[in-house]
Amino acid sequence: MNILVLGSTGFLGSDFINYCNDMSDINCFFSVRDCDFLECKNSNNIVPLSVLLDKGRAMDWLKTHAIDVLISFLGLAHSKNDDFEHCLDSNYSINRKIFFNAELASVKKIIYISSANVYGYGSHLNYFCISENSPVHPQNNNMRTKVKIENYLINELRTESTVGIVLRIPLVYGHGNKAVGNILSLRLLASRVRFLPFSAFSVNLKSYLSQALLNDVILNAAVDQNDICTGIYNIADEYAISTSQFVRTITENMKPKVYHLYFPKLFFLIFFKIFGKYPLYHFLNSSFVLDVSKAKKSGLLRF
Structure with a gap:
């Protein structure tokens, strides 16, 4: 062919x-x-x-x-x-x-x-x-x-x-360390600070591929x-997962290890509203299956 x-x-x-x-x-x-x-x-x-x-x-x-x-x-x-x-x-x-x-x-x-x-x-x-x-x-x-x-x-x-x-x-995630766009930005952030604060976003569901x-x-x-x-x-993918689970998935094999912290959603809501980024909060918190x-x-x- x-x-x-x-x-x-x-x-x-x-x-x-x-x-x-x-x-x-x-x-x-x-x-x-x-x-x-x-x-x-x-x-x-x-x-x-x-x-x-x-x-x-x-x-x-x-x-x-x-x-x-x-x-x-x-x-x-x-x-x-x-x-x-x-x-x-x-x-x-x-x-x-x-x-x-x-x-x-x-x-x-x-x-x-x-x-x-x-x-x-x-x-x-x-x-x-x-x-x-x-x-x-x-x-x-x-x-x-x-x-x-x-x-x-x-x-x-x-x-x-x-x-x-x-x-x-x-949103497509790549093999191993391959990443572009927002996923690459997230991995770069994680590699610098070694922690990510998205554990609160654990009840929504999103489709990924x-x-x-x-x-x-x-x-x-x-x-x-x-x-x-x-x-x-x-x-x-066969199963939709939460924002928190997806972040853990794309950073699980990174070295040094990335730690996942719990910041309450209210913190993100206030933070994003102050800086005029409420759609980003909605993206993190919403479901899309x-x-x-x-x-x-x-x-x-x-x-």
Whole structure:
């Protein structure tokens, strides 16, 4: 099977490529920006992004390399720039052009890695049973443009021969010491002060996703021949855990040892309100549990 990965230099994309490299029956190609392509010593499995954005060249390359599955991690993860045009270009416009060209080249499956944050936060949600049928409530332009490319992939593909799959994922934690974004910041803080004060947040429940399980799910979606149809699928670990338990999980193997202290929630509430960071308190204290029964039924999740 020939797989093309978009967004291969990011945290998730690069790990998925390494995962596929260990499999003899998977031939993994990946895209890079044109400036990076010039620096690549071995370009046999690499395609410049500009080729995939050009209709004629993209069709020729995709057919020549007999690409069966296109997997896109392409887009903004944690962006401080919420400018609509920037988000639209990064999350929607580039993906849409490549998806369109892939469909013309008869690529069998297009898999887009989206975010469970498109559900947003608010009274419209039942935080303990967020299914694919729950209303989306994107609260920034990053999430709004992710919903836009989701809708294109699910509703606007013109041929039934190409299956469009959207995976909505929560916060992903990596193998061993791998970390990015907020998790990296938390681990760096823990390594400096050697204690974390989040033990009070022990009764809420949140869905998380291990990087290893995400890799398995994407590969299941790519190779399955029958049951996985065009649609949106929530993906998460089998069990939701509290904020306190998650913090302990991502710091348990750190050296020197990290100690977990109990500070009352009232302390955090007052602290965050004083500094205008109440949404951060809400994030620590709230529950957000994804219903993954659809993914389990389809065979994407196998636990």
